[in-house]
Amino acid sequence: MARVLVIDDDPVVLNVIADILKANGYEALTAPDGESGIKELESNSYDLVITDLMMTDVGGMEVLEHVLANSPETICIILTGYGTIKSSVKAIKKGAFDYITKPVTAPRLLVSVEKALKFRSLEKENIRLKKELRRKYRYDNFIGTSEPIKKIYDLIEKVADTDGTILISGATGTGKELIARAIHYNSSRNDKPMVVINCGAIPEELLESELFGHEKGAFTGAHKVRIGRFEMANSGTIFLDEVAEMTPALQVKLLRVLQERKFERVGGTKSIHVDIRIIAATNKNLTIAINNGTFREDLYYRLNVIPIKVPSLKQRKSDIKLLVDFFLKKLQRGKKQRIKGFSPAAMDAMLMYDWPGNVRELENLVKRIIILCDNQVAGFDDLPEHLQQNSVLIQPVEEDLLERGGTFSGAVKNFEKRLILEALEKSDGVKTKAAKLLNIKRTTLVEKIKKQNMADAVSA
Numbered sequence: 001m002a003r004v005l006v007i008d009d010d011p012v013v014l015n016v017i018a019d020i021l022k023a024n025g026y027e028a029l030t031a032p033d034g035e036s037g038i039k040e041l042e043s044n045s046y047d048l049v050i051t052d053l054m055m056t057d058v059g060g061m062e063v064l065e066h067v068l069a070n071s072p073e074t075i076c077i078i079l080t081g082y083g084t085i086k087s088s089v090k091a092i093k094k095g096a097f098d099y100i101t102k103p104v105t106a107p108r109l110l111v112s113v114e115k116a117l118k119f120r121s122l123e124k125e126n127i128r129l130k131k132e133l134r135r136k137y138r139y140d141n142f143i144g145t146s147e148p149i150k151k152i153y154d155l156i157e158k159v160a161d162t163d164g165t166i167l168i169s170g171a172t173g174t175g176k177e178l179i180a181r182a183i184h185y186n187s188s189r190n191d192k193p194m195v196v197i198n199c200g201a202i203p204e205e206l207l208e209s210e211l212f213g214h215e216k217g218a219f220t221g222a223h224k225v226r227i228g229r230f231e232m233a234n235s236g237t238i239f240l241d242e243v244a245e246m247t248p249a250l251q252v253k254l255l256r257v258l259q260e261r262k263f264e265r266v267g268g269t270k271s272i273h274v275d276i277r278i279i280a281a282t283n284k285n286l287t288i289a290i291n292n293g294t295f296r297e298d299l300y301y302r303l304n305v306i307p308i309k310v311p312s313l314k315q316r317k318s319d320i321k322l323l324v325d326f327f328l329k330k331l332q333r334g335k336k337q338r339i340k341g342f343s344p345a346a347m348d349a350m351l352m353y354d355w356p357g358n359v360r361e362l363e364n365l366v367k368r369i370i371i372l373c374d375n376q377v378a379g380f381d382d383l384p385e386h387l388q389q390n391s392v393l394i395q396p397v398e399e400d401l402l403e404r405g406g407t408f409s410g411a412v413k414n415f416e417k418r419l420i421l422e423a424l425e426k427s428d429g430v431k432t433k434a435a436k437l438l439n440i441k442r443t444t445l446v447e448k449i450k451k452q453n454m455a456d457a458v459s460a
């Protein structure tokens with residue numbers, strides 16, 4: 001049963017409305033003035049508030065403001081006498097759902113109440129869907145099934161809903177920011193902002209006011225109060241990216257915020273308290289930075305409460321195929337899926353490559369292929385040269401094997417791999433055709449592919 005609070009300083013109106021509501025199956029409670037109405041709202045929760053606009057002392061507008069600030073899930077309907085239409089419109093603009101002019105009739109009241117409650121349940125549904133979306137964020141965007149990635153999933157799950165400070169380290173393009181977002185979206189702070197600060201990118205002279213805000217008149221040009229990023233992140237998460245790039249001056253300031261969770265705006269004296277979750281990321285080795293004297297040791301210990309080390313793509317090559325498929329879909333979403341995949345030889349070359357730019361480099365490669373490749377299946381020739389170089393396909397046949405001290409079986413294995421890849425390339429990856437070209441049975445080919453550990457490159 002929906003709970004409604006009716007507030008009016010006219011007892012006759014109050015009773016009329018409460019009676020209509022009760023007669024129609026609502027739970028209706030009453031408050032004889034604005035002040036006691038607000039008190040009631042503070043101690044009990046309501047689905048709907050119907051409040052008179054003009055009341056002595058505390059008016060309907062204040063009731064509305066209280067509701068908006070303290071229980072945004074509660075809907076407000078305003079009652080107004082003649083001559084106060086203008087203020088009712090103002091109330092609607094502020095966030096009231098509807099207004100009803102007096103004298104109140106049962107049909108008018110019930111229509112408005114029904115609509116309001118329907119709206120509320122839709123809004124609740126909307127919030128539920130948004131939550132679901134946030135959950136999806138993690139599963140849909142952060143790709144990987146390799147062991148080190150599974151460990152990171154587990155870690156995210158464990159730490160997301162704590163307030164522990166996190167330090168994410170890993171090479172460029174490994175997905176540090178993605179992990180930070182996954183943590184934020186899986187925490188109870190997920191309806192509050194995650195504010196990103198790129199510590200290396202803010203010019204020194206702007207830094208303080210950017211981070212902590214400033215008061216009006218704090219310096220020339222400070223015409224009005226400015227809210228800094230730490231204040232913006234209140235109740236949410238702050239992501240300190242490239243934390244190793246911080247200047248010594250900023251490191252000192254940050255240390256204090258980390259210790260006390262408070263700061264002052266530039267030109268202000270009042271301390272501002274913030275409730276924030278801190279996540280930092282770096283692609284540098286902070287231990288070396290500490291030894292070099294460029295990073296404060298005390299700050300490091302404050303940040304490194306929960307360390308997350310992100311593996312490079314080279315350390316989790318088994319995820320490459322999955323990532324390629326993911327990026328092909330993601331980057332062609334809403335368009336015709338022109339490029340369907342990569343040929344076995346192209347995949348094999350990608351598996352042999354070291355990916356110094358990690359997942360970002362892989363994503364960029366897929367982007368490039370989508371733009372430049374004319375075929376549905378991107379072949380070995382479509383790859384940039386530096387990727388081709390790792391393939392057996394363009395390595396010279398090991399004729400000088402004996403001089404170079406290579407092994408016989410190694411050379412034979414390489415040669416066999418090369419023949420298989422060439423045949424698959426010529427037959428568009430169709431194994432029956434490739435087997436025919438090689439003049440072997442299909443089952444023999446499948447066996448050899450397995451033996452060569454090429455399953456990641458050749459789809460079943």
Ligand SMILES: Nc1ncnc2c1ncn2[C@@H]1O[C@H](COP(=O)(O)OP(=O)(O)OP(=O)(O)O)[C@@H](O)[C@H]1O
Nearest residue numbers: 141142143171172173174175176177178283359360
């Ligand atoms: N596991 C993953 N699944 C899907 N996409 C990923 C994954 N890891 C990274 N990416 C993608 O790679 C790109 C780089 O990721 P991100 O910005 O998180 O890396 P980073 O570690 O912060 O890099 P940098 O140190 O250069 O800032 C992004 O486009 C991101 O979406």
Ligand SMILES: [Mg+2]
Nearest residue numbers: 176177241281
């Ligand atoms: Mg980053």
